[in-house]
Amino acid sequence: MPDGKNDAAQTHATATASAACPAHHVRPGEGRLAHAPADHPSVPKARTGVLLANLGTPDNHDYWSMRRYLNEFLSDKRVIDYPAWKWQPLLQLVILTKRPFTSGAAYRSIWNNEANESPLMTITKQQTAAIRERMQTRYGDQVMVDFCMRYGNPSTPSKVRAMVEAGCERILFFPLYPQSAGATTATANDKFFSALAQEKWQPAARTVPAYFDQPLYIEALAQSVQRAWDAMEEKPDLLVASYHGMPKRYLLEGDPYHCQCQKTTRLLRERLGWPEDRIITTFQSVFGTEEWLRPYTVEHVAELAKAGKKRIAVIAPAFSADCIETLEEINEEIKESFEHAGGESFTYIPCLNDEPAHIDALSAVIEDNLKGWLD
Structure with missing residues (x-):
């Protein structure tokens, strides 16, 4: 026979806990939750994030900008998998002394001077804007589209944080590499999962696989x-x-x-x-x-x-x-x-960049990977 007193006590405890933090059992809505205490933080409307990711770019082509970027890139164990004791002295004392000059000159020759950014940054912004428009037409304000870089800025952790703050309870992470490789797709995913590990309210997550045969x-x-x-x-x-x-x-x-x-x-x-x-x-x-x-x-x-x-x-x-x-x-x-x-x-x-046929292809991949979350 059930113990009525114990059941009542359990029900009271559950109700008390729910009243203390209704966000745990009420779907988030705009502003303060119904029945929440006055000091409860506001919870944004629930959304789904689509986070595009590319390799990265230095902030500028000067020596120190190039050195910071190359240090992050060439210190990635997915890119250079030699033991640190063997690789880091060579990287820090030899490669990063010389290579920022040669790489900086190469970037200078292609730099988008009008926007003061690399072509990769310019094009990724254009792709993101085009895909955002497609997703807006398809899903309305249910979907938030943004981009990040594996190396340099905008960083993956900063964009994951922004999506969580904007109410994204789910994030579809899309490395923009048609073919999968440890040094590209896998390391981008590593950084994404590392960023998720910092979140207290961790969104559900999916990663997009290689799409070379789509x-x-x-x-x-x-x-x-x-x-x-x-x-x-x-x-x-x-x-x-x-x-x-x-x-x-x-x-x-x-x-x-x-x-x-x-x-x-x-x-x-x-x-x-x-x-x-x-x-x-x-x-x-x-x-x-x-x-x-x-x-x-x-x-x-x-x-x-x-x-x-x-x-x-x-x-x-x-x-x-x-x-x-x-x-x-x-x-x-x-x-x-x-x-x-x-x-x-x-x-x-040229690469496909923001050509309409390319945006069609990327949008189709996104929509396919959103199935079950948004239909």
Whole structure:
């Protein structure tokens, strides 16, 4: 038989606790909660956050801005996994003494002087605004859209904090990397989870997986290639799909990036209806002394020129927005390598950036990953 006295006591205790903090059992609404004590903090209207994430950018191209940015980037164990005792003295005493000057000069050559920011920052802002508009049309004020950077500003923790303060009880975290890699997607997710660990009222969370094989993404890539081809009187001999590189060792340790890059190229070729020898996969941005994924773009384009391929186009399907690796490395360093080897026509096809077809693809990925939260 139930004990009526105990039941009554338990009911009273529950009611007392509920009255003390109604936020625990009442869905948050705008302002102070109904029946809450006068000193209870206001609770914002419940929303769902969509937090876009990209690699990052220095605040400026001067020495100290570059040093801060490179120190954070190159100290990430996902990027450089050497033991700290071995890597940090080399980084702090040698690399960060010299590299801020060379990297700063590279950034200076592409800097958006009007906005006083890097092109990656400018483009990410444009992408965020376009996606925010799409989400507003689709979900109204239920969804908050913002962006953060893994390195530099705006930081991931600051944007997670802002979303929690704005009432986001759920956050969809979207690393803007079509292909997944430990040094890109995984480290962005690490930073996101670390930021969540600081929150007392922790929102529910989801992360968006790689989207390299999503039909709308492949369609957007194909459209960008077709536009470039249609604009040229003399067509290129072939298309080079240049992806950011990584140590070959990472592939052997199980990183999926290399395989996803190869599949991206194949899906793009199939969508274009091209033969296999019309498009090739290469890897750029080699760093350090160990072997990276091959072929290296900067070397291979020179080999192509010497072999008689005098006209090439280059696309960068691993980058969602133009940045230092595309605007400076591809369109300057890699182009120079090709031309010095005898190449005659080099065309860089820009990243998808805020092209409508790209925003369509990213919005579709977001909507798919919001299912069950917002339908």
